[in-house]
């Protein structure tokens with residue numbers, strides 16, 4: 001096989017694995033099994049497909065901190081929800097964030113995030129489709145999330161828990177792939193949380209680069225008050 005054919009084959013294989021991750025129906029057992037097997041080649045696949053989500057989410061978090069938050073970013077408690085192998089944490093670390101916690105449904109991915117050395121604490125076996133019962137209300141200044149509000153992963157309702165754990169006047173920064181936004185009630189969820197006085201959407205980047213040919217929307221919302229657990 002020549003180099004071009006090999007590159008093509010690797011690209012097709014990466015795309016297949018990404019697409020297959022989108023049809024797991026938010027089923028925790030299937031997601032864990034899938035990511036456990038993918039963990040070793042996840043970053044290789046995503047780098048090949050020019051995955052921009054972590055960089056953009058981290059840079060938006062940096063801009064929010066610089067523009068609106070008095071606290072030094074090194075002292076801001078930041079939660080990376082669905083941290084995977086730690087790509088967002090690495091970008092946040094480059095920008096000077098230091099108190100970064102992460103959680104992920106898949107312990108194998110979470111362990112890889114721990115190994116990056118950029119997180120204060122990483123928890124595995126945490127399911128964002130369920131109440132985050134080990135996390136108290138309003139315990140983070142900022143919550144960030146890339147690649148998790150994705151088809152087959154976390155349902156729109158998960159946003160409520162991210163709002164709950166983020167303190168009043170804190171921020172939630174997340175990506176939603178275009179395909180996810182088209183297929184789910186995510187926008188309605190944002191509207192409901194806004195109407196309930198929980199979150200105010202303050203910035204929305206539409207059709208930003210995300211991965212390969214798939215765009216994403218990037219949301220920045222201000223937390224008005226943490227929801228009761």
Ligand SMILES: C[S@@+](CC[C@H](N)C(=O)[O-])C[C@H]1O[C@@H](n2cnc3c(N)ncnc32)[C@H](O)[C@@H]1O
Nearest residue numbers: 035082083084087105106109127128129146147
């Ligand atoms: C596409 S990866 C994104 C990982 C990382 N945020 C990044 O940008 O590289 C999706 C991650 O979400 C995790 N995940 C999927 N469903 C989840 C859920 N219900 N609760 C928590 N994490 C979940 C997967 O285990 C996986 O690590």
